[in-house]
Each structure stands twice: as C-alpha cells, then as structure tokens.
Amino acid sequence: MELSKQPAETLQRSISLLGGGGPAELAIRQAAWVARCVGHGDAAPFTPDDLSALAASLRTTTFERGSVVFRAGDEADGVWIVRSGRLELSVGAGSKRAVVHVIGPGAVDGDIQYLLGMPLPYTAHALADTTVLFLDGESFEGLLGNRLAIARRWLTSVAMRLAESQERIIGMLGRSLTEQIARILLEEAVDGAVPLPQRTLAAMLGVQRPSLNKTLKEFERNGLIKVRYGAIDLLDVDRLTEMSG
Amino acid sequence: MELSKQPAETLQRSISLLGGGGPAELAIRQAAWVARCVGHGDAAPFTPDDLSALAASLRTTTFERGSVVFRAGDEADGVWIVRSGRLELSVGAGSKRAVVHVIGPGAVDGDIQYLLGMPLPYTAHALADTTVLFLDGESFEGLLGNRLAIARRWLTSVAMRLAESQERIIGMLGRSLTEQIARILLEEAVDGAVPLPQRTLAAMLGVQRPSLNKTLKEFERNGLIKVRYGAIDLLDVDRLTEMSG
C-alpha cells in the first residue's frame, strides 16, 4: 500500500508547483515546518545550519487511506512526522482493539522507541491519505548528539507529549463515561467537528460502541452535538466543557 | 512540615559518616547518583565537568511522612529528584481522589512542568519520610542549555517516562478490572510486595475500594497473593503476569 518512498527533492518539486522557489529553498522550508512542530523556540532557536542539517535528512513517504505505516512489534528505525492526513495508533484487534492516539499534521512519533531501543507498541493506520516525513535513526542520533538547539527543542516536544499523556490518565481515572466522552469530543475536535466513526471513539475510551452511542444520542437530544455519518459536530462547546469535569 | 532546606554540603556531611571522603567528593557522588537516574549513559556519558556543575546546584530537602512536597496548581520552579522514600502524586480528594503515580528513589518530577511553564497538575504527598534533591529552574535551564550530554540524557529520561505513561494507557483501555489489578500489582511491587494500602491502589485504578478488595480476596483464595495490613505479598508472579493480559 505504500505509494512512494523517496528523497525529499521529489516532494519539493511537487510543492514548487504551488510555492515557487528552488528545490534547496523548499527543502529548508520543509525543515522549518518540522522545526515549528518540534517544541517551541523560546529557549533554543534553530540556526540556518541546524535547519539545513535537518532538511538534508528528511524523506517523504505517502500512504493511502487504510494502509499501515508501521506495525506493533516493529523495530523503530527512525522518526515519523505527519505532514498531512491522520494516523490512528492502535493496539489489538476486534472487540479488544484499543486506540492509543489519533495524530495529525505536526505530530512526531517513533522517536521515543528509537531512543529507548524498544519495539513500537502500537500499529499506525492511515485514516486518510497521509504524507509522512521520515528521519532515519542515524541522522536523528547525529542531530541530537551534535546540535544543542535540536536536542533542547526535542526535549520540549517530548515533554509536551508526556504532559498530554498524563493529562489523559488524569482525565480517565474515576471519571464517569459521560465526562470522558465530553472530554474526548473536545480533544479530538477539528474545526468544530470530530471526524471519527463512533467505533474509533469507543476504542479510544476502551468502551463498547453501544455505550458510547447511547450517551451521544443523549447529548444530541440536549442540543450539545449533532451526530452525522462518520463524524460529530459540536454545537455547544461551553456546555460540553462544563460536563467534562 | 518541611524539616530542612539547605545546601547540599549539609547532606554530604551526614553522608560522610557512612561513606568517608571529603564534602566535595560527596557532592560529586550525589550528582553521579542523579546522573545514573537520568536516562542511561550509552549515548552521552557525563564528563567530570558536567558532574560538578550538577553537584553545585543540587539542594537537599527532607519531608516527614504525610507532608506535602508540592500542591496541584503550584508553579513548577525547578526539578525534584527523589533520593529516598516515596511520593504519591494525586489529584482531587475524597471519593474523587485519583493517584496518578507513586514514585520512589531515582524518580524525577517537575521538569516537564518547568520546561513547559505550566502549573503542577497534581499534589505530591510523602508516603514515608522522604529525602528529595531539588534543582532550581535557572540552574536546570543552564545545564540543559550549555551541556549537550545533560540535555541528551534528560531527553532519554523524559522518553522513558512517556513510554511508561503510554504503556499505562494501553494497559487500562478496555481491560477488565481483574487484568488491571494483576498488572498494577506487578508494576508497583518492591521486593515481592506492594507496600500500599488498598485505598491507594484503588485510587490508582480509578475504582472504588470494595471492588478492588473483592478481586484481591479472590486472588488470595487462588494462592496468587497474600493480603496483609497495608501491603500485599505477591506469591505467584508467573500466574499474575499471565492474568495481566
């Protein structure tokens, strides 16, 4: 299902149709985009030199909707950065399937497992046609080991993910299903709508779909949301926030 | 309840009763201990220079059992490292209390919130008399910004915590209470026993104590564990592992 795996130059050529500028400039633009995604720059701004080192190592890959980017148990051999589209990170299958996370543009993954030398704990499915930047392990290690700004910023990036993960644990412990559902709707909303089927939402909370559906219909009766095919519109964010505890 | 907050030299003097060697050497020994706790050294060994920079900034504080190290909502003004004892990180109170984590010697906390400039999301209670090393924010920032090895190792440390946190989420989603209990007993065991009251264990899983107690007694009837006052002995680790899914 993998459509292409090629040097960044190829992508840059296709981007150049939109943006203008030469390939080299566009490689830098790509790297600058990644730089904006990794941490924030208050503490450690990237130098142009950092950026070109990063640009030289990024490779672009495209995945069709439904295809697998990596599988649970695979060795992590580098870092993935979602450029466009969405990936579902999940464990198990059938009624035991649990969705750990749904990540979109700007999200970074695989670095943790690479750094720790552990296999990937979940499988990544593309929920839509998705473009992914890949930074191979050796280059990653080289950037971290030689460039302080990059190591410093990457630390912030991982810290943000840890804070988010802890917040999710706090949000799950001892909460009623209703509270958890209100919370996840707010978290997963993009432009006022949650573009996920109920089955996926249920798997993110570790509950069965009928339980989720029951609460969603109740929310809908109260005018909080509108349930559509494969998506949910949020109509009253304030009251949802209030309900999420 | 805070008993003392003083330069590291004071602690070193008390350590010297046990270990021998001058104060300066002992400050280094303290820092070396921290270095072993933060990440592991495969990728970035600490230089003696790194160690003395770290040693110069560590301050020792002691907390009595039951006292509060920091409260939810406090600004994180540095990094805590548990030297001995145990801290319970929890949110809420009464029947809504949720225990996010119980941390022991070698654990690092507060750095995430410091780096991200966010308030601490949980309160830390000392479960036993506890000694904590404190690294103030400015020194921490200075170490990260100037010393690549420290930034690199700290990245590994945070990565380990993120991997652990994700594993916990995976272990909670869609698992039966029995599986979750088997899992948490294995995770929290120290020397074949879990030194926590059932109330705390229940708060770590976000369930009520009677629900936990029922399953524990069932485990005990099957010879998996022995329930004691304020602690649980693990008798059959293999079968518990099997039950944890």
Add this chain to the structure above:
DNA sequence: GGGATCGTGTCAGTTCGCTGGCACGGCGGC
C-alpha cells in the same frame, strides 16, 4: 444503478462495579 461495505441506532439480558455503611482487627500514641 446495484451490490458490497461500512457506519449508525437500538434492544434485552446479563454481568459488573458503585454506593455507603458497618464490624473487626492491626498499630501507634499516651
């Protein structure tokens, strides 16, 4: 336009955990 696929809506029976309350027994302080 027709069929396959996927997602939603719903149900009845069952299991499971919660509520809150009380009795008992270690453990520590006085």
Add this chain to the structure above:
DNA sequence: GCCGCCGTGCCAGCGAACTGACACGATCCC
C-alpha cells in the same frame, strides 16, 4: 494497657456498561 485511628472485610441494592445481534442508511466502487 487502653484508646483512637486507620486499614481491611463484607454486604444488599442499585445503576451502568457489556454482549451480541439485528435492521437500516450512507457511501463507495464498479
């Protein structure tokens, strides 16, 4: 040695979520 505190053990009634199944509607591919 006594008392108070804290932790454990347990129960009955209730409510909530699970199981697994089925009907229907939307969407997509041919």
